[in-house]
Amino acid sequence: MTKLLDIQNLTLRFKGKRTVHAINDVSLSMEQGETLALLGESGSGKSVTLKALLGLLPPKRTEIEGKIEVNGTDVLSLSGKKLQKFRGGEVSMVFQEPALALDPVYTVGHQIAESVMRHKGVSKADAMSTALDMLDRVRIPSANRRLHNYPHELSGGMRQRVMIALALACRPRLLLADEPTTALDATVQIQILLLLRELQKEFGMGVIFVTHDIGVAVEISERVAVMYAGQIVEEGTTSEIIKSAQHPYTQGLLAANLHDVERGARLNAIPGAPPSLETKPDSCSFAPRCPHVTAECRAALPPVFSPAPRRRVACVKAAPAVAAE
Amino acid sequence: MSATDLSPAIKPKTAAPESRDKGGPAQPLVIVRDLQKHFPVRGGILGRTQAMVQAVDGVSFEVKKGETLGIVGESGCGKSTTARLLIGLIEKDKGEIIFDGQGLGERLSLKDLRKDVQMVFQDSYASLNPRLTIEDSVAFGAKVQGLDDPNGRARSLMARVGLDPDRFAHRYPHELSGGQRQRVNIARALAMSPRLVVLDEAVSALDKSVEAQVLNLLSDLRKEFGLTYIFISHDLNVVRYISDRILVMYLGEVVEVAPVDSIWREQAHPYTRSLFSAMPSMDPDNRTQEPPLAGDPPNPIDPPKGCRFHTRCRFASEVCKTKVPKLMGLSGNADHLAACHLHDATSGHPKAGQGVPQ
Ligand SMILES: Nc1ncnc2c1ncn2[C@@H]1O[C@H](COP(=O)(O)OP(=O)(O)OP(=O)(O)O)[C@@H](O)[C@H]1O
Ligand SMILES: Nc1ncnc2c1ncn2[C@@H]1O[C@H](COP(=O)(O)OP(=O)(O)OP(=O)(O)O)[C@@H](O)[C@H]1O
Ligand code: SF4
Ligand code: SF4
Ligand SMILES: [Mg+2]
Ligand SMILES: [Mg+2]
Numbered sequence: 001m002t003k004l005l006d007i008q009n010l011t012l013r014f015k016g017k018r019t020v021h022a023i024n025d026v027s028l029s030m031e032q033g034e035t036l037a038l039l040g041e042s043g044s045g046k047s048v049t050l051k052a053l054l055g056l057l058p059p060k061r062t063e064i065e066g067k068i069e070v071n072g073t074d075v076l077s078l079s080g081k082k083l084q085k086f087r088g089g090e091v092s093m094v095f096q097e098p099a100l101a102l103d104p105v106y107t108v109g110h111q112i113a114e115s116v117m118r119h120k121g122v123s124k125a126d127a128m129s130t131a132l133d134m135l136d137r138v139r140i141p142s143a144n145r146r147l148h149n150y151p152h153e154l155s156g157g158m159r160q161r162v163m164i165a166l167a168l169a170c171r172p173r174l175l176l177a178d179e180p181t182t183a184l185d186a187t188v189q190i191q192i193l194l195l196l197r198e199l200q201k202e203f204g205m206g207v208i209f210v211t212h213d214i215g216v217a218v219e220i221s222e223r224v225a226v227m228y229a230g231q232i233v234e235e236g237t238t239s240e241i242i243k244s245a246q247h248p249y250t251q252g253l254l255a256a257n258l259h260d261v262e263r264g265a266r267l268n269a270i271p272g273a274p275p276s277l278e279t280k281p282d283s284c285s286f287a288p289r290c291p292h293v294t295a296e297c298r299a300a301l302p303p304v305f306s307p308a309p310r311r312r313v314a315c316v317k318a319a320p321a322v323a324a325e
Numbered sequence: 326m327s328a329t330d331l332s333p334a335i336k337p338k339t340a341a342p343e344s345r346d347k348g349g350p351a352q353p354l355v356i357v358r359d360l361q362k363h364f365p366v367r368g369g370i371l372g373r374t375q376a377m378v379q380a381v382d383g384v385s386f387e388v389k390k391g392e393t394l395g396i397v398g399e400s401g402c403g404k405s406t407t408a409r410l411l412i413g414l415i416e417k418d419k420g421e422i423i424f425d426g427q428g429l430g431e432r433l434s435l436k437d438l439r440k441d442v443q444m445v446f447q448d449s450y451a452s453l454n455p456r457l458t459i460e461d462s463v464a465f466g467a468k469v470q471g472l473d474d475p476n477g478r479a480r481s482l483m484a485r486v487g488l489d490p491d492r493f494a495h496r497y498p499h500e501l502s503g504g505q506r507q508r509v510n511i512a513r514a515l516a517m518s519p520r521l522v523v524l525d526e527a528v529s530a531l532d533k534s535v536e537a538q539v540l541n542l543l544s545d546l547r548k549e550f551g552l553t554y555i556f557i558s559h560d561l562n563v564v565r566y567i568s569d570r571i572l573v574m575y576l577g578e579v580v581e582v583a584p585v586d587s588i589w590r591e592q593a594h595p596y597t598r599s600l601f602s603a604m605p606s607m608d609p610d611n612r613t614q615e616p617p618l619a620g621d622p623p624n625p626i627d628p629p630k631g632c633r634f635h636t637r638c639r640f641a642s643e644v645c646k647t648k649v650p651k652l653m654g655l656s657g658n659a660d661h662l663a664a665c666h667l668h669d670a671t672s673g674h675p676k677a678g679q680g681v682p683q
Contacts (some may be wrong), residue, residue, distance in 0.1 A: 017495070041530045042504025087595040096503045096530070097450040127479040141401070145366070153364070156447045156526065157400025157559075179503070182529040183447065185400050185559045185601035193605075193615060212532045213560070215605030219433040219612055239609045263585065264544070267537035276492050286502055 002072045003031040004174055004206040007054075012045075012052055013232075017101065021277045022048045023301055024230040026066075030223075032173075034285035036198060036204075037238070039253065040227030046210045047096055049227075050176045054093055056082050072181045089119040091175040092167040094160075094309040096210075104150040108146030109135075112169050119170045132166035137199075139191055156183045168199060174206045181216060191277050193219045214257055218242060224269070226250045229275050229285035233302050236311040246313045248290045292317050298323035336563075345441070345520060346390070348426030353523055354553045355388040355411070360420035362406055366626060376626045380406040382577035384420075387650055388521075391547065393554040394583070395568030397561065399622055401575040404557045405447060408523045411555070412444050424521075434501045440470060443514035445527040449506040453498040459483070459509050460492040460494035468513075474486060475516070479634065484511040488537050503530045511539060515546065528563060565589060573597045576625060576633045579652055583661040593655055593663035595638050595681055632666065641683065642666075644673040 012023035023045045038046050048298040052059050068075040095101040113127035134142035138161040160183045181189040200207055209220050226234040234247040244252050252270040272289035284297040296316050305318045362376040374476040381403040386440055388394045396404050409415045413435045418651050427433035446452040453462055463479035486508040507530045528536045546552050551662040558564050571588050573581040581594040592598040599618035608612050629636050652664040670678035
């Protein structure tokens, strides 16, 4: 079967007054119907990766190399009508910022129906009833009335649910969800996660889920990839990552978790700041902050070890000899 | 970096913060009484007002000086509206807001209130001016208020929230990641040397390590300058860590207020209990199968009579459908308030006076 997603050696730079090397040699693949959680430092390139997948970055200011295939379609070669059809049809996205996805001048029902009409070619009435059904499914109370609301009349969490409804309305093969539940309370969050799990099974839909909450990753995903400075530093099943993270950054991230922290105690932040990304990394990007750094780490990019199929760690410390000690 | 590095940046221009204190230490910084806000809902072909959303309906609480009050509750229950009323961004229909002993709209003008109160908004993108660079955005408010060296303040606060000014000062909002933008908002609020900061989902876009860094910063500033926070978040772990007391809202009303340890031990309101048990599992082999709170949130236009939670409460009885439960202290723990007939021996609920059954 064709892979749902196949990213190979993706490199992406933003040009401007200063260059930003946002993504550096990222490879990642997903099977049909898989759920992957993307974790990582703020600014590590998670959103940019998703936007690249949808061909959403400003072409003039962005330089992209490498390959992105979704269901066998070469995304980087798409443009014009074909790109429009691909976006929101085959792949759709729930954005981190509701302000970017929802148009303030149209009602939310209108916006969902519009997208359904465009991609599925159905009548306005049918599209409206799909919109209503989707609002119901994402647990918007009195969906009938909310259909006629403008985005600013909804609470933050409701806007977020509207975006999820919008993204799911055309039954995509791959859903890109950029922190879709951070604005939701725990009771609605768990309902949405269970709903996504259910729809994902029902439609055989694949999901990439960006989140900062390890608990959310555990609830939604089978697999986890961890990003740092525009690279994937570790990948594995959710269990492997939670129970035996090997990359020092992943370990630091798990340790910074707030579960059961003493109130008023100093929190365990990873010291230091991420690199500037003004130059392309040529050694381990985490070295300035890493408690296990050695001269070797600063000399070259760390090798990628693969202790098991579809499991990888980009760190010298993860070398088999060290792992066996 | 130690907290003292910031002193020159956040200190108000003229006087020490103590002298801004008008009511003395015992005077709560904020008292809210019976706050109400209903929004009109338009509809029909003429777009006429057809109904009212009861976004905030009779909310009362206090925040002591130097205290952090966490606010949690179901999405759409009125947390952000309460916050926006509090900073005078929207006008209340009814109720009182008393800031350091002075009533808003009486002895205290909106302009004066805004000098002392800052808010970090939920939607980081919508709240930044796309045409201002990050440094100018952070410095803007400080400039308007006539504080010393607004750009120096801006740069030092950027550093404190983990954004290297050399790298970020000249960027525009769209050139930042979500978490970076949210930190700009936090720096901007702090640059105006407020006494009360209302943080609405301020850290939820941050990764756990940066979140820890920002939470550490907030506790430092609080100690150093006696800041008071109102902290709205859906992340119960964060709220637990940062807050002294937690206030729980449901459908425009306060259903429970308690010191954090007390509510962590015992959730006295059935809604709070469902909320707490909906926290995600941390065990991949043992994921959540059933949502702990079933049913749909009711319509805020026509909220249920009696206890607003009765349509979804496992313990609802006849009295809950007709009689509104009062917010009152638990027996033997007067600081812990809940609005549920189960705790009121005289309510007429068949299980009244026995606490919440398991
Ligand atoms: N249009 C742009 N021009 C220049 N730099 C950009 C642009 N968009 C993003 N960046 C930079 O690229 C890097 C990656 O950004 P991205 O939005 O992917 O981060 P992220 O991993 O999603 O972070 P967060 O968790 O904070 O949302 C960041 O350093 C960001 O500042
Ligand atoms: N300008 C407005 N016009 C009409 N209704 C509004 C307006 N602003 C908010 N509301 C409604 O008021 C209610 C409370 O909204 P609010 O934003 O305060 O919720 P919230 O508790 O902050 O939710 P969330 O956790 O989702 O951010 C919601 O039903 C919302 O739809
Ligand atoms: S390669 Fe070296 S510096 Fe990088 S994470 Fe591994 S041990 Fe740390
Ligand atoms: S008053 Fe009745 S319905 Fe409301 S929370 Fe208590 S038991 Fe449940
Ligand atoms: Mg992002
Ligand atoms: Mg809100």
